[in-house]
Amino acid sequence: MVIPGDEPTGSLVRPYAVTGGRTRPRIEIAIEALVETTARGRGGSGESIGGGREQQYIVTLCDGRLQSLAEISARMQLPLGVARVLVADMAADGLVAIYEPASLEGNDAVGTELLERVLSGLRRL
Amino acid sequence: MHRPSAGRVTSAKIVIAGGFGVGKTTLVGSVSEITPLTTEAIMTSAGVDVDDTRNVPGKTTTTVAMDFGRISIDHDLILYLFGTPGQTRFWFMWDELVRGAIGAVVLVDTRRLADCFAAIDFFEHRRLPYLVAINCFDGMQFHDVNDVREALAISNDVPVFSCDARSRESTKNTLIALVEHVLTMRRHRAVAPA
Numbered sequence: 443m444v445i446p447g448d449e450p451t452g453s454l455v456r457p458y459a460v461t462g463g464r465t466r467p468r469i470e471i472a473i474e475a476l477v478e479t480t481a482r483g484r485g486g487s488g489e490s491i492g493g494g495r496e497q498q499y500i501v502t503l504c505d506g507r508l509q510s511l512a513e514i515s516a517r518m519q520l521p522l523g524v525a526r527v528l529v530a531d532m533a534a535d536g537l538v539a540i541y542e543p544a545s546l547e548g549n550d551a552v553g554t555e556l557l558e559r560v561l562s563g564l565r566r567l
Numbered sequence: 568m569h570r571p572s573a574g575r576v577t578s579a580k581i582v583i584a585g586g587f588g589v590g591k592t593t594l595v596g597s598v599s600e601i602t603p604l605t606t607e608a609i610m611t612s613a614g615v616d617v618d619d620t621r622n623v624p625g626k627t628t629t630t631v632a633m634d635f636g637r638i639s640i641d642h643d644l645i646l647y648l649f650g651t652p653g654q655t656r657f658w659f660m661w662d663e664l665v666r667g668a669i670g671a672v673v674l675v676d677t678r679r680l681a682d683c684f685a686a687i688d689f690f691e692h693r694r695l696p697y698l699v700a701i702n703c704f705d706g707m708q709f710h711d712v713n714d715v716r717e718a719l720a721i722s723n724d725v726p727v728f729s730c731d732a733r734s735r736e737s738t739k740n741t742l743i744a745l746v747e748h749v750l751t752m753r754r755h756r757a758v759a760p761a
Contacts, residue, residue: 457609472666472667473580473606473649473663473664474578474579474580474645474647474649474667475578476576476577476578476645478576508576508578508645510578510637510645510647512604512606512633512635512647512649513604513606513637515606515607516604516605516606516635517604521606521607521608521609521630522606522607522608522609523608523609541575541576541577541578542577543577543578543579543580543667544577544579545667546579546667546668546669553753554750554753556577556579556644557669557746557749557750557753558750559640559641559644560579560640560644560646560669560746561743561746561747561750563638563640563641563644563646564638564640564646564739564742564743564746565743567598567638567735567739
């Protein structure tokens with residue numbers, strides 16, 4: 443994996459400093475939701491995307507590879523809630539796309555098909 | 568990959584629960600395509616005297632760590648395995664973990680059987696399908712599978728298996744058994760709606 447060397451350090455002293463103190467994300471994002479950098483996110487330089495190095499890091503991390511919110515949080519050593527606020531802001535600015543997990547509620551065919559895909563994927567391991 | 572995209576990009580998750588030191592991260596690491604990662608969640612709770620501004624330092628912050636791994640099922644379908652926080656008192660995190668999960672593996676050390684009671688209670692309360700996997704440390708099994716089922720007071724339709732959390736093949740088979748169990752339960756529900 444290509445990971446920028448300049449990793450933000452996740453200080454737990456003031457974890458929400460990088461979000462300007464905001465603790466509520468603009469949209470809820472599941473812990474396993476997948477994040478991918480958009481063409482717009484890829485094209486923007488650090489300044490033009492209006493973010494700091496955390497945003498830059500996320501744009502690079504999710505460029506051409508799907509990463510869950512949990513992975514972003516872990517690789518940046520930022521608490522989950524902080525990563526969620528950052529990613530939600532970036533999605534609102536069109537810098538990343540978010541793919542929410544499929545619902546397994548009820549007995550619908552979509553959920554059953556997903557489970558069958560997971561099952562055959564596990565069997566191929 | 569094996570076949571073209573069957574639809575939109577999506578993910579799924581399976582929860583790995585069990586007592587502290589039972590081998591959850593070992594199990595996750597045995598099949599994960601990445602070295603297990605750790606994500607942390609913070610819960611801040613106000614002290615008792617919330618209206619007393621002089622008592623601001625009364626706030627307490629708790630950090631909960633969760634280890635997880637990843638399996639790419641297809642280029643557009645990623646399965647995550649999340650280990651539950653060691654202490655079951657962090658229920659706020661369990662809520663988030665079980666939401667939308669396929670099901671759970673309850674990993675059991677028969678020398679400390681009681682460590683998994685809280686997890687089983689939680690999954691039954693949430694109606695999250697689960698199976699019990701008895702981790703056989705060093706190939707030893709200290710109890711018969713049926714004894715474990717009885718000791719845990721779980722119904723006969725909950726699968727109970729022996730496993731070796733260090734073994735990729737064993738973990739793979741445990742996960743396959745869980746997904747098969749979930750599919751079976753869905754079929755039963757479809758035939759006889761509750």
